[in-house]
Amino acid sequence: MRADAQRNREKVLQAASAAFAAEGLGVPVQEIARRAGVGTGTVSRHFPTKESLFEAVVLSRVEPLIDRARSLTATRDAGDAFFEFFAHMVDQGALDRGLAEAFAGAGFDMEGAALKAGYDVGATFRELLTRAQQAGAVRPDVDITDVKALMFGCLTRERGQAEPAARDRVVTVVRDGLRAHPAQAI
Amino acid sequence: MRADAQRNREKVLQAASAAFAAEGLGVPVQEIARRAGVGTGTVSRHFPTKESLFEAVVLSRVEPLIDRARSLTATRDAGDAFFEFFAHMVDQGALDRGLAEAFAGAGFDMEGAALKAGYDVGATFRELLTRAQQAGAVRPDVDITDVKALMFGCLTRERGQAEPAARDRVVTVVRDGLRAHPAQAI
């Protein structure tokens, strides 16, 4: 690949990354080209479809998340690993609107794309949950889809403003709810 | 207004209501016209913009919600009123995708539109929360925005499938989390 092509590809990736993070996945391709200082043709050549841009940007965000999950699994007990990962996902999603939309499956199948690249986000998260439940740290009557839904709720709180205190409040409520044992909760 | 005009207006409203409930607010106006069995011009005349259609349909959903809130306030203690209304909102949103999107503020300012029509959804919900907190049924360290975010999370669980058991599970988790006292939760 020619050196200038490599440079331009990088510029596009960076502009797309920033644009998606700030405004979400709805940013027009032409706007990304403008911010990257290249023509729309250049974007199209490096990323033939908008979805391929999504993949490149979102996957670069998913990789560290998986790493974080693995590291937490190795160094914390099951309950702490689960809740810290939960909070970390919310933090990341709050900082990056595009990532939050991808989590929510709004117009892009993140898990499918990640799986194609060898990252099984679903399985990773499911394992964290199962281990936490076996350790008695999370009530046994919730499944992974429930947890994801609660995560989206926490993310929604951050629509736009970055208010870490509010984020913590909502995460705390969810954590207390997930910890409660069904029998003792009534 | 001519009788046939009145009939057509009704047909459009009903078709739009069903379409928004089933597929969300993104349904094209032309599709609504087709399902109503009228031309697009007829839709445009009765509802000059798509947003005016949103208003008409969504407001017809908001009114019973407000009624429900008032009735619960009158007949239940503060905590039950709050939690029953919360569950009811989630149920309604799960049955009606358009309503859920409007709650989430996706492309349409429901609260603003409702306020224009004399329904202060925000104030109604806030009062329920405040009373529940004063009664000690809800932890004092959450605000109305937190609660809304958690509600959106519960709604997200229902994206598409109607699985009331899952809905209950998530609502239960949130309820237990909201009940927990901050001091005893640690």
Next chain:
DNA sequence: TGACAAGCGGGATGAGCGTCCCGGATATTA
């Protein structure tokens, strides 16, 4: 029943967007 205002259908219009294409420019290699 006849005249006319009110209403109807659906094509026209224009905006926004993703994707494709090509004439010109540029990096690379000998």
Next chain:
DNA sequence: TAATATCCGGGACGCTCATCCCGCTTGTCA
């Protein structure tokens, strides 16, 4: 430096969709 494969810019194209408009139809009332 000359030749060539590669890459660039940005306009063209096709699509979707909301909104507007006009020639024709139909309900209404004297």
